[in-house]
Amino acid sequence: MHSKILILDFGSQVTQLIARRVREAGVFSEVFPYDVSDDFIRSYGAAGIILSGGPNSVTEGDTPRAPQAVFEAGVPVLGICYGMQTMAEQLGGKVEMGKVREFGYAEVRARGHTALLNGISDFVTSEGHGMLKVWMSHGDKIIEMPPGFKLMASTDNCPIAAMANEERKLYAVQFHPEVTHTFQGKAILGRFVHEICGCKSDWNMPDYISEAVEAIRKQVGDDEVILGLSGGVDSSVAAALIHRAIGDKLTCVFVDHGLLRLNEGEMVMNMFAKNLGVKVIHVDATEQFMGKLAGVTDPEAKRKIIGREFVEVFQAEAGKLKNAKWLAQGTIYPDVIESAGKGKKTAHTIKSHHNVGGLPETLNLKLLEPLRELFKDEVRELGVALGLPHDMVYRHPFPGPGLGVRILGEVKMEYADLLRRADAIFIEELRSAVDEEGRSWYDKTSQAFAVFLPVKSVGVMGDGRTYDYVVALRAVQTQDFMTAHWAHLPHDLLGKVSNRIINEVRGLNRVVYDISGKPPATIEWE
Numbered sequence: 001m002h003s004k005i006l007i008l009d010f011g012s013q014v015t016q017l018i019a020r021r022v023r024e025a026g027v028f029s030e031v032f033p034y035d036v037s038d039d040f041i042r043s044y045g046a047a048g049i050i051l052s053g054g055p056n057s058v059t060e061g062d063t064p065r066a067p068q069a070v071f072e073a074g075v076p077v078l079g080i081c082y083g084m085q086t087m088a089e090q091l092g093g094k095v096e097m098g099k100v101r102e103f104g105y106a107e108v109r110a111r112g113h114t115a116l117l118n119g120i121s122d123f124v125t126s127e128g129h130g131m132l133k134v135w136m137s138h139g140d141k142i143i144e145m146p147p148g149f150k151l152m153a154s155t156d157n158c159p160i161a162a163m164a165n166e167e168r169k170l171y172a173v174q175f176h177p178e179v180t181h182t183f184q185g186k187a188i189l190g191r192f193v194h195e196i197c198g199c200k201s202d203w204n205m206p207d208y209i210s211e212a213v214e215a216i217r218k219q220v221g222d223d224e225v226i227l228g229l230s231g232g233v234d235s236s237v238a239a240a241l242i243h244r245a246i247g248d249k250l251t252c253v254f255v256d257h258g259l260l261r262l263n264e265g266e267m268v269m270n271m272f273a274k275n276l277g278v279k280v281i282h283v284d285a286t287e288q289f290m291g292k293l294a295g296v297t298d299p300e301a302k303r304k305i306i307g308r309e310f311v312e313v314f315q316a317e318a319g320k321l322k323n324a325k326w327l328a329q330g331t332i333y334p335d336v337i338e339s340a341g342k343g344k345k346t347a348h349t350i351k352s353h354h355n356v357g358g359l360p361e362t363l364n365l366k367l368l369e370p371l372r373e374l375f376k377d378e379v380r381e382l383g384v385a386l387g388l389p390h391d392m393v394y395r396h397p398f399p400g401p402g403l404g405v406r407i408l409g410e411v412k413m414e415y416a417d418l419l420r421r422a423d424a425i426f427i428e429e430l431r432s433a434v435d436e437e438g439r440s441w442y443d444k445t446s447q448a449f450a451v452f453l454p455v456k457s458v459g460v461m462g463d464g465r466t467y468d469y470v471v472a473l474r475a476v477q478t479q480d481f482m483t484a485h486w487a488h489l490p491h492d493l494l495g496k497v498s499n500r501i502i503n504e505v506r507g508l509n510r511v512v513y514d515i516s517g518k519p520p521a522t523i524e525w526e
């Protein structure tokens with residue numbers, strides 16, 4: 001058995017990043033809600049516990065607290081932001097609602113020598129102080145440390161920016177070591193799990209596979225499982241993983257809602273017939289989806305309808321099997337956090353990903369989502385470890401609602417057909433624009449697509465007036481799809497794509513390029 005780190009979640013948008021950084025340090029970790037019982041803490045067997053940040057304020061009554069056993073279990077604890085504040089409060093320190101909120105970049109002076117920050121700094125000032133470049137996101141601050149604690153770091157705004165009780169191995173930081181904007185964050189979390197908790201780097205993808213396979217077998221027993229397969233990265237990896245666990249008891253259902261890309265249906269069915277020995281049923285539900293979407297313009301309403309119709313199809317297919325009790329999906333962590341939705345008491349809803357926030361209350365199948373904790377790049381790593389082909393694992397993501405969220409406002413077949421053709425041209429050109437090292441712009445971008453704008457503009461073609469629709473091109477670069485930059489595509493390439501779209505797709509006469517980052521914009525337009 002390898003050692004493991006327990007992360008208690010107080011509702012931060014970035015809690016999973018803590019888990020991820022710990023896993024990157026080669027140490028197994030799991031996230032649980034903050035309100036697990038004292039017994040759970042005592043019997044879990046953690047080598048260390050991390051308390052996440054969160055949107056609440058400990059200065060208000062009835063806000064989350066860590067189980068008291070956390071501080072009495074005798075294992076090292078690291079509190080981050082809200083986690084630090086609740087640690088301070090619970091152990092006899094004082095927290096106050098600050099006058100200024102500190103959001104974003106800050107420079108922190110490391111004080112004293114502690115096992116956590118020992119030898120870690122970004123630069124040294126002329127007075128010889130070691131400084132850290134960090135990311136802060138808080139309003140409250142600690143004004144009095146609990147007894148037995150010493151100061152570990154400070155800023156002008158926040159004199160107690162980190163504190164420690166080294167005897168009891170309790171550490172706390174006001175800044176967020178889990179985000180990449182804290183330059184030494186990875187090193188700090190690495191020191192916590194290795195030096196302070198004494199964990200070895202003994203966790204990796206092959207281990208993850210065998211554990212996940214075991215867990216799936218235990219969870220589903222002898223039941224059959226239906227899996228929503230889109231041909232995208234996540235559901236393909238989920239299919240391969242579940243197939244490894246339960247073999248023929250898995251049936252995949254690929255739904256064509258009429259909002260897929262050009263020739264996507266045949267492509268996905270061929271790819272699966274060739275690469276995975278799994279059963280795939282192809283359901284053409286175009287009329288069902290288009291009928292329900294007619295006249296609907298609100299993005300959230302569209303997402304909810306699509307989510308519901310997906311489930312209708314899955315349930316109908318499940319009904320045709322003898323013993324299907326589970327619906328498996330390739331849901332990954334960003335889908336979960338942005339939809340917030342069920343089970344999340346604190347995080348905010350950004351948009352309802354069809355497979356999470358869009359699920360109806362009446363689902364009569366149990367959910368099996370083995371990738372729910374992972375980020376996209378981890379899913380890809382898992383896919384490679386499972387032996388899936390490179391092209392499948394490195395496809396750009398395509399949202400389940402498909403062109404439904406790329407046709408702004410009402411979805412019509414006429415619009416979908418125009419968009420499909422424009423999108424195919426864009427992707428074809430990205431694939432064929434290859435640099436000296438043989439990398440195409442398709443590989444250099446994380447996601448790229450066309451968006452249909454239901455507005456008409458005037459043009460002139462062949463001396464005649466045109467009055468046609470507009471498409472926007474979007475291409476982004478990102479690690480984890482939580483934040484993204486717009487891709488600086490070469491102008492020549494954009495020009496060529498624009499020319500081809502306008503010349504080849506009758507009904508479109510204007511092409512624009514989207515230069516918004518995420519945040520503030522999201523990747524999809526709806």
Ligand SMILES: Nc1ncnc2c1ncn2[C@@H]1O[C@H](COP(=O)(O)OP(=O)(O)OP(=O)(O)O)[C@@H](O)[C@H]1O
Pocket residue numbers: 227228229230231232233234235236253254255256257328329330331335355395396397398399400401
């Ligand atoms: N056309 C479809 N048919 C069946 N299930 C689908 C379809 N589209 C999406 N799903 C289900 O919804 C889940 C979420 O979709 P999402 O697009 O996020 O993931 P993906 O398609 O598996 O991967 P990628 O993000 O690479 O496109 C999928 O994993 C799959 O279970």
Ligand SMILES: O=c1[nH]c(=O)c2[nH+]cn([C@@H]3O[C@H](COP(=O)(O)O)[C@@H](O)[C@H]3O)c2[nH]1
Pocket residue numbers: 303334338351352353354355397398399400401447481518521522523524525526
């Ligand atoms: O399966 C999905 N169902 C959805 O409802 C959905 N909405 C967005 N996405 C994809 O998620 C990533 C982040 O997208 P946004 O920046 O638009 O939120 C991007 O990769 C999006 O394509 C979805 N995927």
Ligand SMILES: NC(=O)CC[C@H](N)C(=O)O
Pocket residue numbers: 012052053054055056057080081082083137138139140141
């Ligand atoms: N990011 C956080 O954990 C914030 C903690 C608390 N809500 C504050 O504003 O200070």
Ligand SMILES: [Mg+2]
Pocket residue numbers: 230232233397398399400
């Ligand atoms: Mg997809």
